[in-house]
Amino acid sequence: GENVEQHPSTLSVQEGDSAVIKCTYSDSASNYFPWYKQELGKRPQLIIDIRSNVGEKKDQRIAVTLNKTAKHFSLHITETQPEDSAVYFCAATSGAGNKLTFGGGTRVLVKP
């Protein structure tokens, strides 16, 4: 089955700096890669996603890049703000049925 690795597990940045989270996946058939933000005790919220026919996607301060050949994708947050502090999860579809396999998560702390 699919295996998704996510790095780093924790990330501390100064407010205004950029944050980058990287994920790799194992199943070359995976074609959908969402990113979720989860605050403590809350539900995961979809913040951006990318499909395998696209190399890059941007939404305001958030961007995601996908390298299908290398089987890795990354989340970029620019001009970080304290409210960006949360746990971020990458995920990839693992074949039929739209099942998602999640990475281990990255705890992001934005220091004011």
Add this chain to the structure above:
Amino acid sequence: GAVVSQHPSRVICKSGTSVKIECRSLDFQATTMFWYRQFPKQSLMLMATSNEGSKATYEQGVEKDKFLINHASLTLSTLTVTSAHPEDSSFYICSAIGTPQETQYFGPGTRLLVL
């Protein structure tokens, strides 16, 4: 976006009892829903895929007789934790596929504590 609700949000029960958790898609029909379990400071682990009108598909290592899933309508899936034990204490989250297809929207989660 699509809205998914869960009930209850928090439940405490005694060891050996059963607990039912409901997951509803409020403004869309969901032929497929998913159930996840999340332990503190860990990732989401898929337990099972719930398909409307058919049996659920369980992930390896998840006991289907312990975690009963029913998806009787296009807007409701239920997870029943039978004979709960302290090690079943966790955060249970459901999700439903909305539009566009493949996008999973999550419920707010149910925190289960088994004493």
